[in-house]
Amino acid sequence: MLTRPTSHQDFDRRFRFALPAWFNMGTDVIDRWAAVEPDRPALIIHREDGSPRFATYGYLSARSNRLANALKAAGIQPGDRIGILLPQSAEALIAHVAAYKLGAIAVPLAILFGSDALSYRLRDAGVAALVTTVAGAETVAPLRTDLPDLRLVLTVGGPGPGAGTVAFADAIARASDAFDPEETRPDDAALMIYTSGTTGPPKGALHGHRVLLGHMPGIQLAQEGLPRPGDVMWTPSDWAWAGGLLNALLPALYVGVPVVAFRFEKFDPERAVALMIRHRVTNAFLPPTALKMIRGAGETVAGAARLHLRAIGSAGERLGRETCLWAQEAFGVPVNEFYGQTECNAVIGSSAGLGVTRPGAIGKPIPGHDVVLLKPDGSVAAPGEAGEIAISRPDPVMFLGYWNQPEATAAKFRGDHLLTGDQGIADEDGYISFVGRDDDLITSAGYRIGPGEIEDCLGAHPAVAFAAVVGKPDPVRTQIVKAFVVLKPGVEPDAALADAIKAFVRGRLSAHEYPREIAFVDEIPLTTTGKVIRRAFRDKVAAEAAGN
Template sequence: MTARPDRTLTDAERARIQAYFRTRDALGRPVAPDYAIAQAACDRWAADPARRAMLDLTGDAPRWISFAEFGQASRRLGSALKGLGVAFGDRVIVGLPQSPAAGTAHLAVYRLGAIAVPISIVHGSDAIAHRVSDSGARVGIIDADLWPRIADIPEVRRQCRWIVVHAKAKLADTLAWDEVLATASDRLAPAPVSAETPAMIIYTSGTTGNPKGALHAHRVVDAHAAPIGLAHGGFPQRGDLFWSPADWAWAGGLVDCLLSAWSAGVPIVAFRGRHFEPEVVMKMMAEHGVKNTFLPPTALRMLRLASDTYKGPLPALRSIMTGGEATSAEVLEWAEERLGTIPNEAYGQTEASCILGNASHLHPVKAGSPGFSYPGSLVSIIALDGPRELPAGEVGEMAVRADSQAAFLGYWGRPDATAEKVVDGWLRTGDLGRRDADGYFWFNSRKDDVISSAGYRIGPNEIESCIETHPAVRIAAVIGIPDRERGQVVKAVVELRDPALRTPGLEGELKQLVRTKLAPYEVPRVVEFVEAIPRTVTGKLQRNLLRK
């Protein structure tokens, strides 16, 4: 059973922890110097033409796709990208939902030694423009739903050649996905990539200004092999089938889910849904035999609530990974009883994903704790005034050694920001935490102002800048406020240019502005209008006063 945070472990449980440490440490190994994502996640399985890679549920009927088919399609797309001038080290935007096209696009980019820049289908025009401009991308592969947001920004439209997927008609200034694949050769020699070759730029939440691009090498996928194996109870096992609602544009969805499943030879489900509907999800997982999943705690809570009235069969899951916020004992115990397994809470961030986590089949789980360091990552609690490691019980900053296998190479084009993030050999997370007497890590709070809502890490600056584009707004301050369901939700405090400008529809206008320009998960749930927002003498927002 799940150990509640205040329960003292038995001697037998502590012995299991020590045995787990020995198992975990034995799994640690260096990444092979010639490691390449396309070979590890596709080609080594493609020799068996029947080996399944994806169950595609995005079309009219379920369809299985093999690794061999992905190998051929990604070589064709790689040839086409090469023909468009994409070379080693060039950046390629990938803006696709869960789909065969998304998997194909990523493999193609990695084959060329180019760098994938994922963007989400929920990103608004401003968010897209920043990522395209900052990365210097040459080509973009996007879903048709994204095109209107790109077409309206001339400089973004001109910067890249755009390949559009799922377009119902020919779009001006674009290339059609089907035509590109139909005319390209599937003979493509792999580029000479290594474990340290840059592979992807994943943008952060933007807590201090615009989001920064975290540059990761090919090794990041191999660095997740042992952690994901532990989080999923000995992943892979016969009959495993993976699905997660996590968007493949984020580190969690792309690396922890899609590429890690494929690297283990496990098929993944592509299932499209703009919103998480618990009844639909339970039906889908049960009907198609999903065995492994990553679900944020918010999603688990929604499943728990819906299961009381849901009439269909519950999925019989073998493993659940969770993260992004603390998971309660009630949710863990419900999952064990009703879904058949204890969720393993993990911890990481864009710069270093999956560095802490649990393995409930090997050691007791404490509700709300992300467990211990995973193989390949050395995590500690560091004093705020220097690189001194703190003893158990003391609160400090959670940090991981910068030479850990899962750690990023640095921020794209921002050596100054990299130097602030990596200090004295430690990648400092900005999160405050502690270790207890049994060695479990505990998250306390953010050192900065990031908002953690339903598994999303949301920076206030981008939202504030967006709201301040409204002609009625003088200044905006965004904070997170507690929410029982989501952990936190976004609250916007707004100072108007003139109180007379406050109209009955203004709150809705501001919410729609954020939804259109940024993303739905960044929309303020609460908008408060005030006469004056507290600021320092230098004009800096005093968010700490707004939280009181």
């Protein structure tokens, strides 16, 4: 746990990571609190009837011990992979903690995955046990002939189909609530999160137990000194991803802050605001996509005056100056943007309370992390020059490697720097602005343009709900900027509106950045992590340019 610094400079001067010789995420997140305050609320489980259910640290400690015993009795050993295909719930957290205590490797999986996505990850990881819903078990059942490593499926909510499937409740009912956790070191493997696959086939990013300790400075800064009395955390992000798991759930529980658990079938801005009001949420991790959807819905923030928020952290995509300023005005609290990726998360960030904030920038290197911007020749970019965001190793949030892909792991590094594939620009004050992923950058008339700033500007137009921008091949300019726009309800698309939107962006940005073409669409495809799938639009415009 971090003590509150008086300034960012003071924090940076004083703070250094000092990892313990032994560390287990499961025991430190849950058992440490259960030993002293077993009745302390850990999860607030939202129910639509308005009566929340609470899961205490003591309850979660006992249940995770029972599950660890049940898994061990079934032959699951340290190092085995345990798949967790569950929505935000007590059972999902219990499965994570049990896996960590057992010395196994938790493999979180998004509940929205289809059969192909599940089959690929379960087979690639060699998952030995899966904890899921009955519906999840039914999806997996016909896949099991191609999953020889999968020996046990535990189903939450009742019995599931097929041999080797046991009801979760029955398994833990027969097990003891006393368990001796494995003694694990910070570098021992604990968690494998698959990349979202926006740039190629998903890869399993393997993390050690130390990943939680590495996240704490960035998350506590973004959440303005978490914990404070009365703090409550919530995120709509699936706990299957680094955003939900490592930017919200585990850091909050580690410092004794209860977390609201609820799964939206589809993110609903109005319900999100209502949920935060009902549970008196003080700290939220809201990805840029969620904030843009709330902004696009307009009247959904009418209840903002009744919110109890004191800080919002945001990461996962570029937030943008327009969205940041809108959110700070709408919610009346700091919106602290931070940056990272599945392989090395929460390494750049902001903290308005410490005076480290600049709308439109992702912040400065977070204390304890050495971040540089590298040019193609390996030299460090000067202020105002674009460079690839790179993190020096060793670093506690840095992954151990890609599962069974040593060549891909080696390619992720240049010397002692992990390469993110993301371009950034630092100013004279050290603030870093996110330009875009290398494959998202648009080259037009000699300019290299990131799509994020244009998308952010489009979102400020009163008719626009959401937008995605890609480069379209052009014989004169190399590429032109093309925007795909979702309009707000009740707005009719026409050529005059397209021209008005173009002029709006050109007036706010520059002549080389405005979209020369606009296509109105019904929706923007997103990954299960809430990131825009620009690849789908790039393929579309490439086909258009080729005359197909």
